[in-house]
Amino acid sequence: MAMPVINDNNYQNFLDQGRRGYYGMFRDAQEKGLCKRFGDLGIPRIPEKDWDDIIRQKQKDKATLIDLCNEMGLPHKDQASTNYCWVNAPTHCCEIIRLVETGQVVSYSPASCGAPIKNFSNSGGWGSQALNRLKVDGINLTSDWPDNAIQRSYFTEPNKLSAKKNIVREFFVIEEWEERGSCILADLPTADGYDWWRHEVTGAGLVLVSHDLIIRNSWRDWGENGFGILSGSKKQADDCVVIVTMEPS
Numbered sequence: 001m002a003m004p005v006i007n008d009n010n011y012q013n014f015l016d017q018g019r020r021g022y023y024g025m026f027r028d029a030q031e032k033g034l035c036k037r038f039g040d041l042g043i044p045r046i047p048e049k050d051w052d053d054i055i056r057q058k059q060k061d062k063a064t065l066i067d068l069c070n071e072m073g074l075p076h077k078d079q080a081s082t083n084y085c086w087v088n089a090p091t092h093c094c095e096i097i098r099l100v101e102t103g104q105v106v107s108y109s110p111a112s113c114g115a116p117i118k119n120f121s122n123s124g125g126w127g128s129q130a131l132n133r134l135k136v137d138g139i140n141l142t143s144d145w146p147d148n149a150i151q152r153s154y155f156t157e158p159n160k161l162s163a164k165k166n167i168v169r170e171f172f173v174i175e176e177w178e179e180r181g182s183c184i185l186a187d188l189p190t191a192d193g194y195d196w197w198r199h200e201v202t203g204a205g206l207v208l209v210s211h212d213l214i215i216r217n218s219w220r221d222w223g224e225n226g227f228g229i230l231s232g233s234k235k236q237a238d239d240c241v242v243i244v245t246m247e248p249s
Contacts, residue, residue: 021083021124076226088218112140
């Protein structure tokens with residue numbers, strides 16, 4: 001199956017596919033003031049004119065994040081009937097980061113992060129809610145708490161303790177396109193929220209020459225192993241955050 005390409009002409013065909021539930025991330029100025037930005041990240045800003053050389057080399061070496069996910073067998077998330085895209089995107093970023101850091105395929109449970117926030121209701125949310133909980137309370141392995149189990153019965157003391165073994169050390173708000181591309185080229189996936197889609201996905205790659213964005217979605221049987229392409233104005237996220245590292249690394 002080829003990667004679907006979503007652009008300014010066909011995006012309406014994708015609006016009603018699957019569950020959504022994204023209500024925004026960091027629109028509130030006070031919330032933004034609590035978050036670090038790209039300048040604090042400690043990686044170089046790569047001018048867009050230099051991207052193609054890096055993309056070509058990564059493709060030649062089969063060293064893109066897409067290559068890594070496919071070759072190591074890291075599946076995309078499937079939010080099923082939940083409205084938890086706002087948790088699935090940062091959760092998958094955590095899985096990719098863990099894969100980059102350790103070479104290990106790990107599955108984290110979006111429900112273990114999102115359900116306590118939403119009082120165990122199947123509700124949409126803000127990406128900042130998920131990220132703040134990931135940093136403070138952590139996230140459970142899927143083996144301890146199934147991905148889409150919103151039931152309160154999983155919110156046990158042992159699971160609360162286990163979640164704290166998987167903490168996001170830091171995340172950064174990304175505000176400009178070159179910042180976003182620089183993160184992806186540094187093997188840092190992004191959690192990207194789109195107002196037009198009311199959906200949040202994981203940014204995982206860049207297309208050679210066009211610099212369209214390769215995303216990974218949290219819908220079953222979508223795209224090429226979950227990967228698709230956002231083109232034109234549709235690739236410009238309304239909110240974008242990069243998760244840097246997991247604890248323990």
